[in-house]
Amino acid sequence: MSESESAAQPQPEQQAVGESSTAPSRRAVLGWGGAGFALGAAAAGGAVSAFGSGPDMVSAASSGASVPFHGEHQAGIASAVQDRLHFAAFDVKTKDREELVKLLKEWTVAARLMTAGLPVGEGGFGGLPEAPPDDTGEALGLKASRLTLTIGFGPGLFAKGRFGLEGKRPEALVDLELFPGDNLDPARSGGDLCVQACADDPQVAVHAIRQLARIGFGKVAVRWSQLGFGKTSSTTPDEQTPRNMMGFKDGTRNISGTDKAALDKHVWVGAGDGSDWLTGGSYLVARRIRMNIETWDRTPLQEQEDIFGRDKGEGAPVGKSKEREEPFLKAMKPEAHVRLAHPDTNNGATILRRGYSFTDGTDGLGRLDAGLFFLAYQRDVRKGFIPIQRNLAKSDGLNEYIQHVGSAVFAVPPGVRDKDDWWGRTLFA
């Protein structure tokens, strides 16, 4: 693999944050025993583009590079999927629109710093001994680790009489219906705001959410949050698809982060889509999907493979030998997951998935509290997640082994353009 490819078109901003990636990454050194090419890539490449593609992504993770925060779209959607997730949904507590706007500006400043691998405020130490430091400090000395922070606005924000945004609620930001089999916990659902933090280092992602929550106290309060690991789908098709907690590769046919045409068609909200403020943005559906791990593990291999419509070893669709071969849907059982989720079964409905596995210890019965934290971005929830989930909820063979226990939907604004821009400007300004 060619390391030089990883340094895809550094932009001016990347140079600005290059400070954080000029030093050899500790992990690169550890990982490759100081092999010259790894160090060279980290030093010469600066930040790796969010849209860099191909086999370089492994080295991108190891170099701890930063993903540009500014752009037409928010990072963290089409960007190469990082290893770890900390997702948080917030309730807005303030009733004052100006105070909310101020918070969004403060969050933007903090996000800009943290995604560049820098501490917030006056840093994590060296200040007044009597006062707590501005930065909590657990990410000091760590690389940016490709941290991306992505904000979304929930339906509650547009409620009448709250912030004067009722006229701006996009039609496509629908309240999700209760799908058959749903067992939603209100304490893990909804939220006025969300922030998705993805990074290759869990400490970096956790730090980011912790800082934002801290800055937000009094104005917003964390409603629920979810940690994730082991990305379950990738936006870099040349990489092997990671396995989910059931041991299967799922999400093979995801939209590539470099496929501009597909992104424009299925992910980014277009200029004529109805809500001008959201142009260049997207919609996010988040679902906490609990897996009945123990019963799944007692399921015969053939049944497991039939349920997914793929073989367990290679991940090839039924009747095929390679993971990425085009599936022949009719060869699969009618209730096979791949068959029911496929665009061809859903009038072309396509979503960009960025889900992560989660394991939150065990429940009171000693069962692994694990599953998939499903994150899907799309241009219109009514044409993306909803038809697919209706189809799956009705007859997916997996339903015996999974249950949707948390649910939320958000309108994801366009990217922060430059240092004067802020999250939500197009909605609030």
Add this chain to the structure above:
Amino acid sequence: MRPARLTVIAAASVAAALTAVTGCSQKSDAGGNDAIKVAASDSACDVSKTEFPAGKVQFDVENKGAKVTEVYVLFPDARIVTERENIGPGTKASITAEIKAGEYEIVCKPGMKGDGIKQKVKVTGKGAAEEKRSPEADAAVAAYRAYVVTQAEETLPKAQAFADAVKAGDIEGAKKLYATSRIGWERTEPVAESFGDIDPKVDVREDGLEAGQDLEKDWTGWHRLEKALWADNKIGDREKQLADTLITDLTDWQKKVGQAEITPTSIANGAKELLDEVATGKVTGEEERYSRTDLVDFKANVEGAQKAYELLKPIASKNDPELVKQLDTQFAALNTLLDKYRADQTTYEFTSYDKVGEPERKELSDGVNALAEPLSKLAAAVTK
């Protein structure tokens, strides 16, 4: 040495050390030649010299009045340098202390009550001068010390009434008096806790005992009685005995309160610590697990924090007006939220915490976070 920047907790050892030094000096002969004579009467407090050199100073006190008196040497912020109680009419007593350059007050309290009769004195000479604090800061510290002392004084009769009910075997009566007997303590908890030995005696919870301690023998204080009243529903000899112990320990606390090391930053951080108490013990319902009177403690903690904040506000307003605005808003918001749980705002009768649902507890927790986070910045705002 008196480092100006200390939290109350950290200061505890300093206060203890000061007391120890004073105690020692009282026994030793400091040499009578340079002693300052203090002539105390029922209406005067005459000092032979109002200006003297720094170092080991001895005060020879003579009570020429008809009442029992006590004599204090106070820092400008009203902290006690040294003191001597119970000086009977016609008797003499000597007090010694290491005193650094600075301004002090000698106070005689005929009858051992009230503000006493004050006499300003000046200590001159070399030695590290007391770090100069602004008059506003001294005023805030003096006022906070007065608050803490008053809280302790007002707590004792309430605790006594509670103890009396326990001793009378009156379970229902004791239950009614329990929560309010704790308010003064809860309002000033960070200072109260700075006397490390008192807190474990009066406010420890069942799970707070250390390894090797015996639940029957070593668990004392309010929560032990709380369990007897609400969980066991009985008062035995042991409980009656513990009621007396509680009063003894609280009397000890009241005596010591004046000696606490208090600085503007320790007041500020103490206010934040009160909110921490709420966040870790009250919101979770751990504190009053039998009586379910957690919201009374909650309110008292907030009141204590607010008092501390109000006293520092003149300083903080100059340095960080934005923070002051935020704190005013959040104190008001949290108090409004708490008022939802009492029908009558003139009493401390709050909803039993087991009747407060999970969403409401989350709301209270959010309110505490909203206040505690900016409150953690108050120390910086009074230090600038």
